Amino acid sequence: MQLKLDSEACQGHGRCYSLAPDLFDSDDEGYAVLKVTGDVPDALHDAARLAADNCPEFAITIEE
Amino acid sequence: MTDTTRPPVTDWATDFDHTRPEYAESAPEIWEQLRNECPVAHTDRFGGAWLPVRHEDVAAIARDTEHFSSEGVIVNDFRPVDLAPIGYAPPITSDPPFHQVARRLLLPAFAPKQIDRWEPVARATCQELLDELLADGADVVDAAAQYAQHIPVRVIADMLGVPREDGDKFRTFIHRILEVPGSGGPGEIEYEDTLDYYLDEAVKERRANPRPGSDDLITYLIEADLDGEPLTDDHITGTIGLLIIAGIDTTWSAIGSSLWHLAQRPDHRRQLVEDPDVMVFAVEELLRAYAPVTMARIVAEGVTDAEIGGCPVKERDWVLLPFPAANLDPEAFEDADQVILDRQRNRHLAFGVGIHRCIGSNLARMELRVGIEEWMKRIPDFELAADDPDAVRWSTGQVRGPRELPIRLLSTNEVA
C-alpha cells in the first residue's frame, strides 16, 4: 500500500494527523505532512484508510 | 430592522427566512423537506437569497471562489458595497488572492501544537464552571447558559490577553451581529457600546502598554508584519473582532448541542464513559450531526454564468451555505439521520471546505472534547429537564445551538 497526499488540495482540517498520527504530522501552519515514504507498513493500513476516508478535501489517496 | 418585523414563512422553497424563530426550531426538518422537494430554495427577502441544501451543491459553492465572493458572509438587508477582496474582517470576508495573505498570518497561532498549550486552560475553566454549577446542590441546571456559553469566552479572553470579565461584552456584540443581523446601526446604540469601540480601545491600550515576549494574540498581531510592513490598525481590529465573533457562539453551540444529544441518549453516555477511544470519532460525529455554522456568499460582481445545481443565479444574489444541511444529506453519509458516535467515514463540513476552512477548528475541537470530558467526569448521568425535547430554545440566524438548555442531574461525582 502507498499513500499519496495532494498538498494543493489539503486545507489543514487536521483529520489525518489526529486519526493516524503515525502516518501524518502537522506543519507549523496546520497543513498535513506525510511521515512515511514508500510502502505503508501492514500494521498501519487501517489507519491509512481511516485518514483517507475522513479528509473533507479528498487530499489523501491510497494505491494498493 | 429585526427578525420580528418580517412575516412568518409559509413556503420554505420560495420564501424562506433563516432569521425566523420557526427556522431556529425546526431547521433539520426544513432541510429534509427541501432536499426532497426543492433542493435549491429561494427567497425575495434580504433583496434575494438562495438556500441550497445538498452536500454536493454546498461544497461546490464553497470551493468556487471565482463566482461566489465572501464579501458578505452574514445575510441581512444590507449588501456590502465595494469591500471585495479584503472585506471588513479578513480573512473570512476576503477573496483570493488577498485571502491567503490574511489567512497565513493567523494559521501558525492556531496550528495544533500551539492550541495544545491552551488545553489546560480550557480544562481548568470547565472545572471551575462545574464547581460553580454544582455548588448549591440544584438538581436542574442550564447547561447552555451556565456552562457551554462561558468556555469559549474565557479561553479566547485569555488568548487575547484581555480580562475575562470582558466576556459579557463579547456576548452582547455577538448577539447583535449574528442573531439580529442588521441591528445596532447608527443611532440605535452609543458608539462606546460597540464592538468597534472596544477593539480600538483594546489595541490602543496594548500599544500604550506593550507586553514584549507575551504570547497573547493582540501582541502577536501588533508585532506581525505583511511583507515587512506592520498591519494597519483596521486589519488588527478586524481580525480580533473576527476571532471574537467566529469563535464564541459557534463553539458554545457545538458544546450545547452535544450535551442536548447526550442528555437524551443513555447508551451514548455509557459508550463515552466505557470506551474513551471513541471520543476522537464522537467529537466529529457530534459536529457533523449538529454543525452550528451556516455561512454565506454573494454572487460576484459581473458574473453572468453562475448556477447552483442547475438553477441560474444572478450577480449580487446572496447564497447561504448551510453546512449543517450538507452534513445530513443521505447522498453523502450512510444513515445520515442517525448519530453513530464511532462513525468511521465522516468527511463532514462543519468547519467548511476549501480555502476558508475554519482557522479555529483545532481550538474548537479541543474545547468541545474537553467540555464533554469534564462534564461527564462530574455529571455522568443527566437528562433534559423538560419532557418535550423541543422546549429547548435554539438560536436564530446563521449559528445554530441551544441558548437555554435545562438539564436534570441524575448523578454527580465529587472532584477526583
Ligand code: HEM
Ligand atoms: C465549533 C466551532 C466552530 C465552527 C463550527 C466553525 C465554523 C466555521 C466555518 C464553517 C468556517 C468557514 C467559513 C466560510 O466558508 O466562509 C469558519 C471560518 C473561520 N473560523 Fe470558525 N468555527 C468554529 C470555531 C472557531 C473558533 C474557536 C475560531 C477562532 C477563535 C474560529 C475562527 C475562524 C476564522 C478566523 C475563520 C475564517 C477562515 C478563512 O476565511 O480563511 N472558528 N469557521
Ligand code: SF4
Ligand atoms: S485531513 Fe485532509 S485536508 Fe486535513 S490536514 Fe489531512 S490531508 Fe489536509
